[in-house]
Amino acid sequence: xxxxxxxxNQIACVGCGTQHARPSKRLPNGWKRQNSxxxxxxxxxxxxxxxxxxxxxxxxxxxxxxxxELKELIAADLFxxxxxxxxxAKMRAICGGGPENEDDEHVTFSNEEAAEVPAETWDIxxxxxxxxxxxxxxxxxxHSARCECEGVPVQERYGVxxxxxxxxxxxxxxxAA
Numbered sequence: 001x002x003x004x005x006x007x008x009n010q011i012a013c014v015g016c017g018t019q020h021a022r023p024s025k026r027l028p029n030g031w032k033r034q035n036s037x038x039x040x041x042x043x044x045x046x047x048x049x050x051x052x053x054x055x056x057x058x059x060x061x062x063x064x065x066x067x068x069e070l071k072e073l074i075a076a077d078l079f080x081x082x083x084x085x086x087x088x089a090k091m092r093a094i095c096g097g098g099p100e101n102e103d104d105e106h107v108t109f110s111n112e113e114a115a116e117v118p119a120e121t122w123d124i125x126x127x128x129x130x131x132x133x134x135x136x137x138x139x140x141x142x143h144s145a146r147c148e149c150e151g152v153p154v155q156e157r158y159g160v161x162x163x164x165x166x167x168x169x170x171x172x173x174x175x176a177a
Contacts, residue, residue, distance in 0.1 A: 043167050044070070051077050071171075078164045079173045081131050085124070088159035088174035091143045106148045114142040114158060121158040124177040128160050136163040136170060140177065 048060045052073060059065040091109060117125065117140050129138050138160065145155040158177040163170050 040167050040169070044074075047074060047077075074166060075171050075173055078166060078171055079162065081133055082128060082162065082173070082175065085128060085160075085175040088143075088157075088176045091145055091155065091157055108146045108148075109144070110146075111141050111143040111159075114140040117158070121160075121177040124175070125160050128162065128175060132162050134164070136165055138162050141174065 045060070048057055048065070048070070052060060056065055056069070056073060060070070114121075121140060125138070125140050132138055141159045141161050143157045143159060147154075159174040160177045161172055161174045163172045165171075
């Protein structure tokens with residue numbers, strides 16, 4: 001019948017009678033649904049259409065593109081100029097000489113803006129700052145893992161966190177330093 005859907009993700013065009021993929025109304029998790037929701041949805045739809053692979057475009061239009069994959073697609077484009085810098089990897093602590101375990105109950109993880117910065121981290125910060133382009137913020141973060149076990153030293157690593165805007169949404173990515 002003309003104008004009726006034949007599948008859960010299909011709509012029938014009343015004008016031409018053919019089946020089309022149902023447009024996705026899904027925003028990535030964490031995107032605010034306020035007055036700007038229509039504008040954000042249009043921005044995301046346009047972005048996926050221009051930058052996504054054929055598979056991503058099809059899955060987005062069908063409402064089946066995972067939110068995490070969508071966020072990564074957007075971030076990869078926003079931070080394209082920084083692709084030469086390695087990404088920061090989540091810190092894992094070695095407690096009491098045992099295997100690496102990020103869930104160890106004796107380990108406390110923290111991260112904060114660094115109060116002091118070693119020379120090599122500063123050089124990485126300056127190199128990222130030089131190619132980051134328009135950004136909301138660029139800061140050096142200090143990540144620490146403290147174990148309550150006796151004789152285990154505090155582990156510390158630095159990262160450079162870059163925050164960029166996409167519409168009314170902020171997207172962050174951290175690089176190893």
